[in-house]
Amino acid sequence: MNISNKLMLIVILTTAEVSITVFSAFEIAKGAKFHQLNFLHLKYINQLTKTVKKIKNDTPVDINTIEFDILAIKQQPIDCLDEVNYLNRVIMKVIKTDQALTICENDIEIADKALLSVTQYKKGELSRDDFLLNLNVALDGFNQHSEMFEEPIRKTVSFILITLIPLVLIISLFNIILISYLSRTISSSIRNLTILLTSKPEDSTNLDDELDKNTTGELKALVIAARQRIKDDLLNIENSIELKAIVNSQTASLQQANDELAQFAYRASHDLKSPLSGAKSLAQFVIQDIEAGDIEEACQNAKIIYQQMEKLETLVVDILLLAKADIGNENEELIDFNQLITDMEERLAWLMKDNPCTLTTNINLSTPIKSEKARFAQIIENLISNGLKYYDTNKDAPYVHCDIFNEQETFNITVTDNGIGIPDKHQSEVFDMFKRFHVEASSGSGLGMALVKKHIEYLDGEISLQSSNSGTTFKITIPMDKLR
Template sequence: MYCTCSLNNDNLIDPLLTTLPNGMSNDSTPMPHPSEYDEAARLNALQKYLIENNEGQEKFKDLTYIAASVCNTEHAFITLLNKDNLVFLSSFKPPLAEITRDLSFCEITIQSDTVHEVQDARVHERFSNNPYVIGEPYLRYYCGAPLIDENGYKLGALCVLDTNPRTLTENQKKSLVLLAKQVMNDFRINSREKELEQKHAELEEIIRQRTASLIDTNHWLSRIIDLVPHPIFLKDHNGKYLLANIAQGELFGKKPEELLGKTDIDFVYNSDEYVVIKQSDDKVVSTRKTVVLPEQIVTLGDIKYYLYTSKVPLISPVDGELRILGVSINLTEVRALQLEYDQSMEAYQKLVEISPDAIYIQSMEGEILFANPSGIKLLGATDLNELVGLSVMNFIHPDYLNVVENRIGDAENLSGNISEQKAVTLKGEILDIEVVSVAFSYNGKAAEQVIVRNVTDKIKARHALYQSREEFRTLTDNSTDIITRITTDLHFIYINKAITKLTGKPLDFYSGKSPKEAGFDEDLCKGIEYMVQKTVATHKLSSLYFENPKLKGAFRYAHAICVPEFDEHNAVTSVLCTVQDVTELKENEQMLIQTSKDLDRFVYSASHELRAPLKSILGLTHLVLHDVQTDNYQDIPEYISRIERSVHRLDETVKDIIEYSRNNRLEVKRELISFEKIVTDVKENLSSLANYSRIAFSIKIDTGLPFYSDSRRIKIIMNNIVSNSIKYADLTKSNPQVELIIQTVETGCSIVIRDNGIGIDAAYIDHIYDMFYRATSSNEGDGLGLYIVKETLTKLEGAIYTASILKEGTEFKIQLPNL
């Protein structure tokens, strides 16, 4: 209903119900311009009170009935003034025809806070031509109270109308104001009910979505943890299993669901091991902190497992109860490798203990740190404590002090050269010794390992030989050392039989010839000339270390000692030379040094590679815990994905370490090779790699001639190289591909593996076969693959050649001999 009002004959209610401004006439109150009040804000406030679909109109109809009854009028309306028209919210008797806002009585009512009354619309200047006045229902009287919200906005009016001129009493007007306030109270109640209903619907939708999300997350979380190859479990505060992945079930030889509701005592029968598990669970519950068991032992049947277990407290968001989340890493194989290393070190220590040669470890400043039993005995001591802390210079003969002082701390540059010198024992005894120094690491610090051989008896025997030529010949002819007498002008007078075993030439071939005439190597000739000249010049014994790279067997490494022979005038007439084969000693020494270096480097690198993903898993576990405790599940799938990648990286590193260990320990197995089967196995093994399905393989195998080698090691070589071609494929290219070309010949075979991947920077090509070396960070490899390829090829006596162009591709060419 549209209701209009005039200020002509307006009556004001008492001040309690607000008054008109002073000086304003009932007949001449002007219409305020829209700029005089915030119409936009009023219309905005109006929207929440508009009732749709006649909702709640029954209660408002009762109010209009009361208003009409109290005021004794024919009509009563509740109206709201929209932007352009009048909206009838409720009415006593049917509403009137629609009318625009500017013609309505209520337009005047909302201009002030008072009740406005038009006693006779026929004589009112504004409303005398109003459609409701000059036409049906021929209204004459209007009285309206503004509907004012809590912010002071006037939204419409509660009005009464009649077809006869009249006026209301003050009590009736007050009643109309109170009814208007009741309308606004009902408006607010109705609005609040709608808001609550909307909030309730929104909350129900949120609960529905979160429930669906939680169900979906739990589903995928369960699937993901089942993919993790390491045990994961969830227990309640009493230690009962609430969740277990496949790996945890396999550890106990059960299906995961068979663990639920049970405790560890149902599966772990070793009481001591169970106590450790129970105590760690109780500690998590009591302290509510993460508990780590670095080496948890679980014996199941005949197998003893070594686990790295981390247990984290969780508070259930559902019931507030504490849970125990656990993750275990199976370190059984790693421990086996450590045990193997420890056994190797124990063997080395035993070798040192039983060695007949004196072995010392000294600091870079020459302080004795260790001596084996032979070394203690050599220096005249009875206990190691008598030597530790003393300087080696205390035991050096005065004639050799300068030489030894210059050698201390320089073992790295001496390359294991054997030197001859004299030593003085604690008892004052003078000894002739041979010394070899090598760089060494002792208790994590740089040091030198010194191997000393007492050659006093050898020197004495050599001098004794000068007294009896017959005894000398008898001794030398049966000696494994090469012994010769040579003139000062470098011609052989005598040479023993040992030379024939080395060269195959008869003894008389050398008689009267110089070393050059006898066909000796040029460097060897120079060495002999130098020793003879030095011996003649000094009239003293001289020695020299020889290395002959052309020899692969005996005397590749040799130690020559030259002793001058004098006539009756004390002039040197000839030089007696003894050439001792130290090849075995040298090679054993080199192997010992290299083994020590390899063990140190391998253990350091391997421990770093194993700890990095473990730390990552532990850190991500803490993040999961934090997010669960704060009801933030958004990032948990990403954390689980990263845990999975870290676990795969750890698993890959352990597998590579095992392959490396097997390659070193197992002998080469000669067998007929089927390259077709090897290639098929390699492709099947690598088919789970991320890029595999996008790679085109080209395989050409020409095995017309039989080829014998070790199939397991060839598979290791191809598996590592082809996996790199897949991992480092250039997926921006339209045709990522890997090409294999295999050809056998009578002497061996050639394997070419070529790809068009990302290639290798030329700056890194010389290092790609180094242990734990990565030429790129674009893939999370462990850097062992190509190192294992190199070590495996060494076992097979093969060779590999690499060519690569960055962003174009890489080619590996492998040559293997027919075993």
């Protein structure tokens, strides 16, 4: 049973107990009132007896006093009948004390008759003797009724005392037992719940089972609501912790990006500045040469200016490519890798000319690759051009080999050379911007590998390198899902 139902039962029982007690008190008080009325009845009978005696002795008497006395005598049975309700009538009938009511009715009847005699006597319709006789008959009746009235009233009151008081006592006793039982069950379920909640169950499913077994009603609802509230609060705390972690990591990566940007701006402007100032001074020489008429020298310097400008152009192009690498800017298309290699060889003609390296490529794809062609062109071109640039002059047969193939889940590019390799201590910096470890071997912007890395990250792929002084291998894997 729910706690609220138990409490409601206690309230109902207590209300019944109080109502019956109050009812009994009223009924007992009613008995007392009947005795009091009967006492008054006797008093007025006595008064009337004295008056009748005076008439008998020919003492002058105001006839209105007799009328007043009879009316006073008649009032008590009327009051008695007014007090008696339907329930009283039923009880009196059952316990056979209802003659008290008949007595009252008869008493009123006698009083009415006596009043009629008074009226007739006043009008002179009744002789003095008859009038006295009638009054004496009435007095007898009144006296008799007063005597008879006490008995049934006493019986009725004692019946009420005998029945209602034990009933009240029984209900009170029952109430006390029930209240103590209910309060014990309520406190024991609270105690059990407290033990359950403080006993650290192994896991939360255990606690759920235990709650189902041991708790019902409002307590269960209360615990479930409290647990839900705590869960929600914890979730909010977790969310705010997660949010803080996200904000922290984003702040850190923003900070890093900011630092990289500052470094990039510094390095880029530095690398842009040297060919520009070189070209500027050379242009000055060209002017002087032309003024001095030394056209040959002027041509020589102009050629150097041209080379410087080419370098500058490469750098600017690389910076632009790097800036574009983070955003998907081209349409995806099926890539023809044979054509891509042919185009690349054309672009690298300047590097391949007079280069002792042998470039071989092997393309083995079982499924078409769909992506942004420019990204793959830049990746492959950078890896191959590095192999060609940083070959080992001491080796008899320098080579660069590029393998393009796919497996079930991955697309792979491997570029291997037997060049000079990358010193161990610099291998972790290969993908950083402007990092160059063989400045004397060949020219370049130092942005190629950073660009490759950005493309691979964009495609969710991975790049690794193995390098020693006998050569370098770059391995790239990209999930096929990104390329369908």
